[in-house]
Amino acid sequence: MKRSTDSISIIGLGYVGLCTAATFASRGIRTVGIDIDEARVEQIRKGKAPVYEPQLDRMLKSAVKRKLLGATNDISGATGTDTTFLTVGTPSQQSGSIDLSYIKNASEDLGKVLREKRGYHLVVVKSTVVPGTTNGTVKSSLEQSSGKNVGPKLGLCANPEFLKEGTAINDALHPDKIVIGSNDKKSASQLSKLYRRFYGRKLPPIIVTNPESAELVKYASNAFLATKVSFINTVANIAQQMPGVDVGTIAEAIGLDPRIGSLFLKAGPGYGGSCFHKDLQALINYSQNNAYDPMLFRATEDANEQQANRVVEMAEKLLGSLSNKTVAVLGLAFKKDTDDIREAASLRVINQLKKMGARVVAYDPMAIPNAKKVFSEQIDYAENPHSALKGADCAIIMTEWDQFRKIKAKDFQGYMKTPNLVDARRIYDPEEYRELNYAAIGHGARREKILSNHVPS
Numbered sequence: 038m039k040r041s042t043d044s045i046s047i048i049g050l051g052y053v054g055l056c057t058a059a060t061f062a063s064r065g066i067r068t069v070g071i072d073i074d075e076a077r078v079e080q081i082r083k084g085k086a087p088v089y090e091p092q093l094d095r096m097l098k099s100a101v102k103r104k105l106l107g108a109t110n111d112i113s114g115a116t117g118t119d120t121t122f123l124t125v126g127t128p129s130q131q132s133g134s135i136d137l138s139y140i141k142n143a144s145e146d147l148g149k150v151l152r153e154k155r156g157y158h159l160v161v162v163k164s165t166v167v168p169g170t171t172n173g174t175v176k177s178s179l180e181q182s183s184g185k186n187v188g189p190k191l192g193l194c195a196n197p198e199f200l201k202e203g204t205a206i207n208d209a210l211h212p213d214k215i216v217i218g219s220n221d222k223k224s225a226s227q228l229s230k231l232y233r234r235f236y237g238r239k240l241p242p243i244i245v246t247n248p249e250s251a252e253l254v255k256y257a258s259n260a261f262l263a264t265k266v267s268f269i270n271t272v273a274n275i276a277q278q279m280p281g282v283d284v285g286t287i288a289e290a291i292g293l294d295p296r297i298g299s300l301f302l303k304a305g306p307g308y309g310g311s312c313f314h315k316d317l318q319a320l321i322n323y324s325q326n327n328a329y330d331p332m333l334f335r336a337t338e339d340a341n342e343q344q345a346n347r348v349v350e351m352a353e354k355l356l357g358s359l360s361n362k363t364v365a366v367l368g369l370a371f372k373k374d375t376d377d378i379r380e381a382a383s384l385r386v387i388n389q390l391k392k393m394g395a396r397v398v399a400y401d402p403m404a405i406p407n408a409k410k411v412f413s414e415q416i417d418y419a420e421n422p423h424s425a426l427k428g429a430d431c432a433i434i435m436t437e438w439d440q441f442r443k444i445k446a447k448d449f450q451g452y453m454k455t456p457n458l459v460d461a462r463r464i465y466d467p468e469e470y471r472e473l474n475y476a477a478i479g480h481g482a483r484r485e486k487i488l489s490n491h492v493p494s
């Protein structure tokens with residue numbers, strides 16, 4: 038007997054769509070991936086991932102080989118499946134508010150091909166969308182183009198994702214929860230069944246609610262995490278002014294309180310990535326349009342923007358003036374194990390360094406091709422950390438790559454013109470690097486050290 042959750046389709050084969058497709062297929066669920074980008078579709082058909090994500094390539098290859106995953110640019114491929122996930126992008130507009138054009142177009146195109154479908158079809162919005170989008174833009178586009186009403190023949194749910202870049206496959210295979218926002222029992226039950234089949238005995242808690250609440254869960258989650266980072270960065274900036282105080286100890290101690298929790302308390306140069314800033318801006322904008330100004334989230338964003346200036350100030354404190362100085366920036370990616378530089382703190386720091394007249398030499402194990410698209414000839418690129426350090430007046434650690442942890446104090450001393458080091462990711466033990474002019478975010482250096490390192494301009 039054919040089960041109603043036997044096959045799915047996924048519209049939008051970006052990062053989320055691909056990871057979702059690969060993991061569903063890995064559990065034996067026949068999956069059709071749909072994207073308008075022909076080159077991307079062609080690449081996926083060959084089992085090659087167009088984005089870098091650990092494990093993704095291997096999973097795609099195996100799913101394609103087992104004929105569990107197909108890719109097409111023909112949206113009518115969705116009609117042969119029972120459930121369609123929408124995973125298209127929801128970028129920011131100039132104002133920071135969400136751009137729903139991709140989700141609207143995808144819903145319209147899907148509605149058109151569903152017009153002739155006889156049986157029940159479930160549409161699931163996985164893209165991050167502001168509250169009201171599923172029951173607003175998506176529902177009206179689908180209904181208009183399909184000529185059907187959402188209800189007994191056409192199901193509609195919101196079902197946000199919580200995947201992190203770099204661990205997305207693992208996150209998809211072991212989520213801490215599943216959130217389903219639906220208007221009726223039938224759609225919620227079809228989606229729950231699909232997840233039951235996916236996770237079997239390892240089914241995580243499923244929260245079933247209305248679409249608006251499900252949509253807000255996603256924003257609340259990212260807003261909380263971003264606020265946690267800005268919070269610890271604020272504490273770090275206070276700690277840094279206090280000789281002998283280190284934010285690591287403060288984070289460790291407060292993290293033991295289960296009401297606070299130990300994760301996401303790593304102080305640094307500020308959060309980056311394609312989600313936190315975009316989603317906070319969309320949420321702030323959405324809320325302001327509904328007559329409430331979420332001050333806390335504006336402060337989270339302001340603190341994050343300022344954190345990059347703190348990093349540059351630390352370099353200035355060590356060097357005096359940055360004008361005509363050579364600064365080695367180690368790390369461009371917004372976090373380790375990715376080539377993604379979107380909204381990375383390194384971009385804000387490099388722009389500021391350039392503004393102050395510094396010459397920047399950057400190194401990153403994966404992100405240089407992406408950085409070249411942003412900075413082209415404005416900065417220099419090194420082939421390894423040592424050549425970035427050669428002759429530099431100051432080095433700044435911007436990403437916590439494992440390979441940077443292996444750089445010893447003597448390497449900085451040997452390669453650099455003057456061994457000034459700003460550890461914006463706190464990857465080194467200050468004691469081991471005390472021979473250098475070392476400053477770390479959130480580390481209150483002994484006062485005599487700060488004074489002896491200061492070179493007046």
Ligand code: UGA
Binds near residue numbers: 303305309371
């Ligand atoms: C984030 C969320 O963590 C995911 O749950 C969510 O699904 C995703 O956004 C999304 O909306 O798609 P991601 O952007 O991949 O995931 O990255 P995170 O690992 O959350 O890191 C975000 C930034 O915060 C990075 O720049 C990281 O270096 C920084 N961070 C994180 C800190 O500075 N300190 C910390 O303690 C943790």
